[in-house]
Amino acid sequence: DIVMTQSPDSLAVSLGERATINCKSSQSVLYRSNNQNYLAWYQQKPGQPPKLLIYWASTRESGVPDRFSGSGSGTDFTLTISSLQAEDVAVYYCQQYYTTPYTFGQGTKLEIK
């Protein structure tokens, strides 16, 4: 199985500041034939299902604010929130869909400092 490891486990950032969450996969999730990274980011608020934010490592889902961005390739990926808003408090998960079993990172809890 591909192991997804996120860092940090928790993060406290001031409103308006940048938040950065990292995700590392135990093997590459870059598919050479289409040059796509099979990596997604989700946001989960308490009592709610996960919400898709980013897919193909850097493509923002429709309706997601442009303060959310994804980057990286191969085995190292980053989710960046450029200017933290109060409604961004949540747990964030990365997921690889390169191969089954699809696996998720352990989650990063983002709070307001």
Add this chain to the structure above:
Amino acid sequence: QMQLQESGPGLVKPSETLFLTCTVSGGSISSSSFYWGWIRQPPGKGLEWVGSIYFSGTTHYNPSLKSRVTISVDTSKNQFSLKVNSVTAADTAVYYCARHRGSYRDCLDYWGQGALVTVSS
């Protein structure tokens, strides 16, 4: 607007069978190239992919659960279902149904609200 809704018993006894159904509205489960999946989340823990199905019945399962899990589809009811045999307390979780954005090798863009299933005598 695509919506998914899980339904089924909230309490299952150890060694018995867990059965959940996901009802899809706002689109036909068989009208396009989407796969449909089940994901679970133990209380206070992370997410685990259980398995996925295409409207034709083609399935992909997580090997960690494969021997106990069956996912099926009923296109006439626009539903797909999850069965987990021989449950233990470790199967206690919120179970989500979701749609793959495209093929089974794709992320999950629409999710149900989740159904908490507790395994306890």
